[in-house]
Amino acid sequence: MNVRIVLTHEKILYTIETPLPPEPSLEDAVAHEAWKTHKGDMITAQCIILAAMTPEHRCQHKGYTAYEIMARLKDLYEKRTRYERYDVAKKLFRCRMAEGSSVEKHVTEMIGYIDRLSELGVGMDAELTIDFVLQSLPDCYGQFIMNFNMMNMDKTLGELLSMLQEAEPEINKKAKGNVLLVRGPKGRKGKPKSKKAKQKKSSSTAPSGGVQKTKARKGKEDAVCFHCNKSGHWKWNCKEYLAEV
Template sequence: MFVVKQPLPAAPAADSAGNVLAEWNAIYDAYNEVACLILGSMTPELHRQFENSSPYEMINKLKAMFEKQARVERFDLIQTFHACKQEEGKPVVAYVIQMKGYVDQLERLGYMLPQDLIVGLILNGLTKDFARFMRNYNMHNMGKTIGELHAMLIEYEKGLPKKAKTPQVMMIKGGKIQKAKKKSLKAKGKGKANGKRNDKQVYISKPKNPKPSAKEHPAKDDTCHHCKEVGH
């Protein structure tokens, strides 16, 4: 595999020895092959920008363009890694795998963390359920790898007392029931004002012999059955 570490040497004179010309031609072909590989892996925009550049120029310009971006990405990733904590109720296996993923990403960016620091950060992010495990680990100064620590945490988690999974759900259901009761009470008490019911039924007693209207009352000359009874 050919590695470009310097610009392409100047071409030798035409009358140079055959072995000198052959050596330069081999280097020239290798540089062209590297240039084709770099251009072939670029986006169309970058390809147009670098199509007339030598492979050595391409490498230096690309480093200048993306090195700062890689530093920013690495800094953000380190912050995320240090702030990562195990979520309450989540299995420890998911948390350790997440932390291991951050370590792998940092290594790809060229940032290698000491093994004891990685293990310390993983332990620091565990929930209070693992407090006893952490005390024992630190007391015995166990120098474990991430994989060994992972297995130990899984085994320890199996011995933890099981937590009830439904209290919160029952509380929510209870809340709904209470709300429903309030609604029913409100519906029953509809029409109340100032704490007093206003839906009383008013009964009006009708006279046994109501007085007839003017239209129903006959003339004074005529005999009125009603007048006779009430003494008109």
């Protein structure tokens, strides 16, 4: 509840910030008249505040002055406001737009957080809010951000949103083109292998030593011993040669 909006008479706002002092002596006519004015304004403010409350809160604060009502409300809701301010600020500072998502939805969400912080007493200048939005954009908006900063544009958040919406189709188109260049044509898994490469691979996968064993086997069967002139063995396998040695 915003009491400053409810109390449309600005002249009695002091009653919620300053307690009613003790009644002065009747001998001091000026001071006593000022006290009576303060008391009358306080009663008016009290009635307006109670009228704006829910029945439950009205029963809880019926016997208190306007100043005392405000003090109690601060004790009850100030901590809750602190927690809400922290939560909204965390959401704002951590806002990051996913590439390919809607820029309108993203920026509108951030504007909502900024407006809520302003309502909670956290004021930020226009340039800072613009920086928050620009820093939350993905890398594909890098050229847009560079041009925006170089031109020193003095824009509101609404005007920035309109510019982003206008640039969004072209930025998304370029981002998709870059992805296709990196990944290559769909379905292509590399260059086809040549027949020579296939033959080389098949020969390399054959059991090692198989060809050598076959050659060695054929060579032993066709061998002729130079010692005894008989076939089927080598000189160093010849029994006669070994007996003489």
